[in-house]
Amino acid sequence: MRTLYFLLEKEFRQLLRSKQLISMLLIAPVIQLILLPLAADFSVKNVSIAVVDNDHSTFSQKLINKITAGGSFKLTGYAASYKEALKMVEQDKADLALQIPVNFEKNLVRENSEKVFVAINAIEGTKANLGGSYLSSIVRDFNSDIRVEWESAATVDAPEISVASSNWYNPFLNYNLYMVPAILVTLVTAISAMQSAFNIVQEKESGTIEQINVTPIKKHIFIIGKLIPFLVLGIIIFTLGLLVGRIFYHITPVGNLFVLYASLVVYLFAMLGLGLLVSTYSATQMQAMSLSFFFINIFNMMSGVFSSVDSMPAWAQAIVQTFPPSHFIKIMRMVVLKGSGFSDITYHLIAMALIGIVLNVWAILNYRKTA
Numbered sequence: 449m450r451t452l453y454f455l456l457e458k459e460f461r462q463l464l465r466s467k468q469l470i471s472m473l474l475i476a477p478v479i480q481l482i483l484l485p486l487a488a489d490f491s492v493k494n495v496s497i498a499v500v501d502n503d504h505s506t507f508s509q510k511l512i513n514k515i516t517a518g519g520s521f522k523l524t525g526y527a528a529s530y531k532e533a534l535k536m537v538e539q540d541k542a543d544l545a546l547q548i549p550v551n552f553e554k555n556l557v558r559e560n561s562e563k564v565f566v567a568i569n570a571i572e573g574t575k576a577n578l579g580g581s582y583l584s585s586i587v588r589d590f591n592s593d594i595r596v597e598w599e600s601a602a603t604v605d606a607p608e609i610s611v612a613s614s615n616w617y618n619p620f621l622n623y624n625l626y627m628v629p630a631i632l633v634t635l636v637t638a639i640s641a642m643q644s645a646f647n648i649v650q651e652k653e654s655g656t657i658e659q660i661n662v663t664p665i666k667k668h669i670f671i672i673g674k675l676i677p678f679l680v681l682g683i684i685i686f687t688l689g690l691l692v693g694r695i696f697y698h699i700t701p702v703g704n705l706f707v708l709y710a711s712l713v714v715y716l717f718a719m720l721g722l723g724l725l726v727s728t729y730s731a732t733q734m735q736a737m738s739l740s741f742f743f744i745n746i747f748n749m750m751s752g753v754f755s756s757v758d759s760m761p762a763w764a765q766a767i768v769q770t771f772p773p774s775h776f777i778k779i780m781r782m783v784v785l786k787g788s789g790f791s792d793i794t795y796h797l798i799a800m801a802l803i804g805i806v807l808n809v810w811a812i813l814n815y816r817k818t819a
Contacts, residue, residue: 477635495579498533498542505553617785624697629780632689644723645736682716703783718772721807728814747773
C-alpha cells in the first residue's frame, strides 16, 4: 500500500501539473454535452413541402392549412404540376411533394374516400421516414375530423373505437431525456479510454517508463496506480455532466444517485482497462490514438446511442453484449428515466464487471516490465 500511495502521488502530481490538459478535459465535455443534444435530435421540424393542388376546393385548402399549421412542415410553394413539384424536390427546394387530385372534395363527399399522392426525398433516410410519417398522421387526423363532422350531422351515431395511450417514463416524448444520458456516456468513454491509453505511451516516449521498469514495483500495482487517477477524473466529468443536464435540460435522475455512481465505477473500471490495454500495444501516441478511435467509433455507432440495439442482426447484438458502453447506456436510461435499482440492472453490472476483469488482467499480463 505504501508503494501504491507513492505511485498515486506521482500520478496525481503529473496530471495536475498540466493545467491546460486539465482545463481541456473538464471544459470540453461540458461544452459538448451542452451542444450535442441540440444536434442529436431525431424530431423533424421545418420539412419543406411543395403542394400540387389540382382541386382548389375548400377541403383541399383545409388539408393544406392543417399540414402547415403544426410547425413540422414549411410550405415552399405551390406547383402547377407534379412534374414541377418533383423538380423542386430534385433541386432540394422541397423535401416532400404533395399532390391533391382533381375532384378531391367531390369524391370525398360522394364516395367517402379519396387518395392523395406524396413523393419523398429519401436521401436523408431519417428525415424522409419521419417526415412521411408526420404527413400521414396529419392526413389521418384530417380524415378523422371530417368523419366527426359528418357523424355529428347524422341522425344515427356511427360506432367508433377510440384508442387511449400513454407514454411511460417520458410522457411528453422529450428527446433530451433519452439522448443526454447516452451522450454523457460517450463523453466519459472517450475521456477515460483515450487519456488512460495516452498516459503510459507518453512515459514510453519520454523515457520515464524505463526508470519505473527497473524498480521493484509489481505490474498489478503499476496498473492500479495508472487506473485510479483517471477513475477519479471520470467521476468528476460525470458529475459535471449531470449538472449540465440539470441546468440546461432540466433532467433530474428519478433513481438513486448512489446506484448511478456505483455503476459508473464499474464502467470506468472496464473502460480504463481497455485504455491501459491499448497502451500496452502502442509504442507511440499516434498508435494509441488510432486504436482508441477505432474502438470509440464502433462503440458510438453500435452501443444504442442513436439506434436501438434490438433492431440489429442477431450476430451484431451478440457482439454488442461485449461492449461496456452498451450496458452503461442502458443503466443510465433505466436509472435516470425509470428509477431502476440494483435489482433491475444486475445483469448489466455483472457484464461490465466481467468485461473489466478480462481487460485489466489482459493489460497486466501484456505489460512487459523488467525487474
